[in-house]
Amino acid sequence: MIRRLKKFLIIIASLYALIFIGLYFLQEKMIFMPESLPQDYSYSFPENFDEINLRTPDGAILNALHFKAENPKGVVLYFHGNAGELSRWGMIVQKFVELQYDVLVMDYRTYGKSTGKLSQKALYNDAQLFYDELLKNYREDEIVVYGRSLGTTFATYVAAKNHPKQLILEAPFYSLNELASERFPIYPVSWFLKFNFPTYQYLKEVSCPVTIFHGTDDLVVNYENSEKLSKIPTKGKLNFISIPEGTHHNLGNHEVYKRTLDKIL
Numbered sequence: 001m002i003r004r005l006k007k008f009l010i011i012i013a014s015l016y017a018l019i020f021i022g023l024y025f026l027q028e029k030m031i032f033m034p035e036s037l038p039q040d041y042s043y044s045f046p047e048n049f050d051e052i053n054l055r056t057p058d059g060a061i062l063n064a065l066h067f068k069a070e071n072p073k074g075v076v077l078y079f080h081g082n083a084g085e086l087s088r089w090g091m092i093v094q095k096f097v098e099l100q101y102d103v104l105v106m107d108y109r110t111y112g113k114s115t116g117k118l119s120q121k122a123l124y125n126d127a128q129l130f131y132d133e134l135l136k137n138y139r140e141d142e143i144v145v146y147g148r149s150l151g152t153t154f155a156t157y158v159a160a161k162n163h164p165k166q167l168i169l170e171a172p173f174y175s176l177n178e179l180a181s182e183r184f185p186i187y188p189v190s191w192f193l194k195f196n197f198p199t200y201q202y203l204k205e206v207s208c209p210v211t212i213f214h215g216t217d218d219l220v221v222n223y224e225n226s227e228k229l230s231k232i233p234t235k236g237k238l239n240f241i242s243i244p245e246g247t248h249h250n251l252g253n254h255e256v257y258k259r260t261l262d263k264i265l
Contacts, residue, residue: 031150031176031195032118033083034111041113045090047097053113054129060116062126064106065090067097073265074142074165075102075134077158079127079151085112095252099265101144106130120195127154131162141165144265147172149221149248153197160205166264167210171218171248174200174225200232207235211264213257215246 043051049067056062065086076096080089086107093103108123109116116122134143143164147155152172159167176197203210214226223242230240243254251257 063113067103078105079147079154081149156202160202210238220248
């Protein structure tokens, strides 16, 4: 009986260790789900746009699309989610062009045509690089920073370090560290996570108006993340829009989202 128990415990301990090792070495693949595009890929969209490439100080080339509206009210700097590339996200941001805003949307390192090595510091620096690019042609009070899912941490960082007109967050997470700990509660995730993305820390420093959208039925980023974020004292006014029965992927189909977006833009 004791031998069987020992054998069972050894098996459990071995499985625990194997999964722990897997989480450590595969964490980047679990967080980032890039799709690549050939460097000669030609984008095609109904709206007027320019394709741009920015070189970073460490030599990465970041690919982006700059959509142009007729008589724009301003510009939206859009940070997308953790999957896909610009041929997809370029279609998603058309809603802002229809609301008479120019849009600048970038692909992160390793996504689409973008090159470079992923790191937390590099991704935040890249976000600021594109904000600085907009400042060449727009005033800060014309810039709306928008983040979706993974992109909400970069959007919040940029809004905290600068003074845009407003910040809009769609399905944000409190921090990646906390989100991962919820997924893997029996592991000390904070010990080995290379990307903690503390959105909540940056939100405290945002001085412009903030709007948060989150669906109550979101199974990717729990609704409670936005509830916690909405309670953080910010330097600007914060408006939390709860979307009943909204999921991680369908907020744009809900009338409350459409009405609110139309109102604030």
